[in-house]
Amino acid sequence: MNAQALPTIKLRPVSGWQALNLRQVWQYRDLVLAFAARDVKLRYRQTVLGVAWVIAQPLIAAGIFSFVFGKIAKLDTGVVPYFVFSYAGMLAWNVFSATLVKTSGCLVQNAGLISKIFFPRLVLPVSILFSTLIDFLVALAMLGVMLAVCKIPVTIAVLLLPVWMLILLMLATGCGLFASSLMVSYRDVQHILPVLTQFLLYASPVGYAASHVPSQFRFIYDLNPLAGVIEAFRWSLLGVEKPDWAAVIYSADAAIAVLLAGAFAFKKMERAFADVI
Amino acid sequence: MNDVVISARKVAKSYVIAHEAPKHTTLGEALVYKFRHGFRRMEKETFWALNDVSFEISRGDVVGIIGRNGAGKSTLLKILSQITVLTRGEVDLHGRVGSLLEVGTGFHPELTGRENIFLNGTILGMGRREIEKRFDEIVAFAEVEQFLDTAVKRYSSGMYVRLAFAVAAHLRSDILIVDEVLAVGDLAFQKKCLGKMGDVAKEKGTTVLFVSHNMAAVRALCSRAILLKNGRCEADGATETVIAGYLSSSTEEMRTVIELPPAGRAIARATALRLMTMEGKPQSQFLLGEPWKIRLEFECDGALPHLIAGLGLRNMEGIPLVTWWSAPGDFPAGRYAVEFCCRFPFCAGEMNFAVGISSNERNLYYVEGVGGISVSEIAQGEQPLRAAGTGVLSSSERPAIFPRDSSRESINVEEIATVSGK
Numbered sequence: 005m006n007a008q009a010l011p012t013i014k015l016r017p018v019s020g021w022q023a024l025n026l027r028q029v030w031q032y033r034d035l036v037l038a039f040a041a042r043d044v045k046l047r048y049r050q051t052v053l054g055v056a057w058v059i060a061q062p063l064i065a066a067g068i069f070s071f072v073f074g075k076i077a078k079l080d081t082g083v084v085p086y087f088v089f090s091y092a093g094m095l096a097w098n099v100f101s102a103t104l105v106k107t108s109g110c111l112v113q114n115a116g117l118i119s120k121i122f123f124p125r126l127v128l129p130v131s132i133l134f135s136t137l138i139d140f141l142v143a144l145a146m147l148g149v150m151l152a153v154c155k156i157p158v159t160i161a162v163l164l165l166p167v168w169m170l171i172l173l174m175l176a177t178g179c180g181l182f183a184s185s186l187m188v189s190y191r192d193v194q195h196i197l198p199v200l201t202q203f204l205l206y207a208s209p210v211g212y213a214a215s216h217v218p219s220q221f222r223f224i225y226d227l228n229p230l231a232g233v234i235e236a237f238r239w240s241l242l243g244v245e246k247p248d249w250a251a252v253i254y255s256a257d258a259a260i261a262v263l264l265a266g267a268f269a270f271k272k273m274e275r276a277f278a279d280v281i
Numbered sequence: 282m283n284d285v286v287i288s289a290r291k292v293a294k295s296y297v298i299a300h301e302a303p304k305h306t307t308l309g310e311a312l313v314y315k316f317r318h319g320f321r322r323m324e325k326e327t328f329w330a331l332n333d334v335s336f337e338i339s340r341g342d343v344v345g346i347i348g349r350n351g352a353g354k355s356t357l358l359k360i361l362s363q364i365t366v367l368t369r370g371e372v373d374l375h376g377r378v379g380s381l382l383e384v385g386t387g388f389h390p391e392l393t394g395r396e397n398i399f400l401n402g403t404i405l406g407m408g409r410r411e412i413e414k415r416f417d418e419i420v421a422f423a424e425v426e427q428f429l430d431t432a433v434k435r436y437s438s439g440m441y442v443r444l445a446f447a448v449a450a451h452l453r454s455d456i457l458i459v460d461e462v463l464a465v466g467d468l469a470f471q472k473k474c475l476g477k478m479g480d481v482a483k484e485k486g487t488t489v490l491f492v493s494h495n496m497a498a499v500r501a502l503c504s505r506a507i508l509l510k511n512g513r514c515e516a517d518g519a520t521e522t523v524i525a526g527y528l529s530s531s532t533e534e535m536r537t538v539i540e541l542p543p544a545g546r547a548i549a550r551a552t553a554l555r556l557m558t559m560e561g562k563p564q565s566q567f568l569l570g571e572p573w574k575i576r577l578e579f580e581c582d583g584a585l586p587h588l589i590a591g592l593g594l595r596n597m598e599g600i601p602l603v604t605w606w607s608a609p610g611d612f613p614a615g616r617y618a619v620e621f622c623c624r625f626p627f628c629a630g631e632m633n634f635a636v637g638i639s640s641n642e643r644n645l646y647y648v649e650g651v652g653g654i655s656v657s658e659i660a661q662g663e664q665p666l667r668a669a670g671t672g673v674l675s676s677s678e679r680p681a682i683f684p685r686d687s688s689r690e691s692i693n694v695e696e697i698a699t700v701s702g703k
Contacts, residue, residue, distance in 0.1 A: 015360065015372040038403040042389060042396075049391050049432075120383045121404060122363035275366040278359065279296065 039131035107180025178262030229258035292370035345503035376455025385445030390434035423447035537563035539652035593635035
């Protein structure tokens with residue numbers, strides 16, 4: 005053993021706010037991938053349809069929306085069939101909600117690990133991003149098939165898709181980090197969260213376009229940071245309903261703010277996790 | 282090489298305990314309480330789980346950390362393995378730290394053996410390539426070759442533990458922190474693991490911190506021991522000395538009356554065990570070879586035919602050593618007691634009890650792992666050569682060595698015949 009190359013770990017009392025230490029997460033990148041692989045494998049083990057569920061979930065949701073909004077409320081979505089319209093919205097929504105739900109539960113679900121072994125706790129939410137992305141890509145391929153069938157042309161705007169994804173993931177992770185830190189001490193969060201996300205689903209332009217919202221409610225409606233980014237997301241894929249750029253910029257700003265707030269809350273709570281969980 | 286790899290200076294860790302209002306089962310009760318007592322703040326008390334613990338450990342040392350439950354052993358390990366942060370003090374660790382606070386941390390029942398090896402290895406801090414390199418070695422150590430692609434949930438518990446331990450045993454780090462993970466698995470495999478850990482420490486110069494209740498394991502592995510008591514460092518030195526101090530100091534703390542928890546059908550239940558000397562004086566620690574007595578108290582709510590009370594003695598690995606049964610009898614409702622005498626020459630060590638009551642061969646009450654009794658190394662009468670780690674029983678017989686000459690050997694055949702004929 006060569007003594008000179010030994011790293012030194014200094015343990016000191018800590019207080020107050022701390023830097024995020026993303027470099028440490030990078031050092032643990034193998035673990036990030038291992039957790040992501042575990043999540044993906046586990047989700048579809050012992051399921052008959054396996055990976056098809058990734059596609060089936062948004063398909064079923066889009067089907068329900070088609071019936072409620074398309075057939076009953078008779079929303080007009082222009083050249084794009086309503087089903088494809090809501091499926092695209094559902095893709096964006098699933099990226100947000102799946103990340104939020106999984107991130108919020110990541111500490112409590114891994115309580116056994118957290119109280120028994122050290123690793124940067126941020127590894128857990130980061131690994132969730134990978135597994136969400138894999139699901140997203142599969143579901144996106146399905147949309148590609150739909151576009152081909154319906155002969156909807158893909159525009160150059162599709163190149164902006166990664167930007168919208170980034171904003172969505174930042175928003176979801178920010179909220180998720182905040183919720184997960186709270187959930188360590190207050191399990192109430194896990195009961196409130198589904199209600200809030202359900203509300204948010206209808207308060208976001210998933211099954212309808214933001215332009216369908218009556219103008220007198222628009223200023224309240226636009227407070228939802230998801231509105232701008234979901235519209236932009238769908239525009240990138242389908243080329244319809246050009247987004248309100250002010251709303252998109254608002255989404256981006258909110259995403260940065262939410263992510264920073266969530267990350268620092270997570271970091272501040274981090275050292276207490278093992279003691280209270 | 283005598284360089285210090287772990288240096289802890291005045292390490293302290295406090296927890297805040299809130300003295301909560303009594304628990305309420307309904308919202309109504311809670312509201313009434315709040316109404317009567319007002320919304321004043323809960324009283325908070327700071328509890329120091331560790332208090333000014335300082336020590337230095339050099340490279341290649343294998344150090345045991347001992348102490349009673351709640352002495353701060355686990356807290357110390359958690360601080361050293363960075364699971365929790367210290368409140369005061371400083372610790373410097375030089376080198377890669379691997380910690381095994383549990384066997385199979387992160388094992389997932391749905392994943393296959395192969396997948397779990399990679400997942401668990403990564404969680405323990407091994408790189409993917411490192412695991413690939415040791416993969417065959419791990420599989421061979423765990424003896425699970427045929428089941429590599431079977432989900433771990435279908436493994437027998439023995440296989441599960443073996444696999445989990447195999448991964449852990451192949452963890453290479455400069456500092457290895459091990460909690461009482463050895464208290465699982467069969468005895469033979471435990472020995473294999475202990476041996477593996479000892480080898481690692483010797484060959485690679487790994488520094489090992491080992492927490493255990495199992496004094497025999499601490500003795501076998503560690504050259505130095507640290508005794509913690511109430512969050513403070515009570516003793517630090519050669520293993521034998523520290524253990525001796527621990528065993529003698531724990532005498533007064535070990536309870537002589539063991540209240541038994543309720544279990545099974547409530548018609549009959551054991552309530553207490555009382556440990557005593559043959560003269561009836563309460564005592565829970567005995568000298569090597571000293572006989573002792575235990576009184577089992579129980580009560581029945583109804584008449585019970587063919588009632589038998591049983592008491593089992595197990596060592597800390599859970600291996601049954603002996604079981605006593607009372608003479609059967611028919612009893613009306615009431616409170617009873619039975620006294621068992623132990624005259625076995627047990628080796629030094631700690632043991633606990635299993636208690637059962639049956640009627641008509643039907644089990645009414647059963648608990649195990651209760652209480653504790655300790656047989657100390659100091660012998661009654663003649664001091665044996667080795668008091669512990671040589672078996673469950675100690676032999677007081679000390680036959681003389683005789684010179685082997687031709688005339689003697691030929692007679693020996695007859696002697697053997699008489700001995701075996703007994």
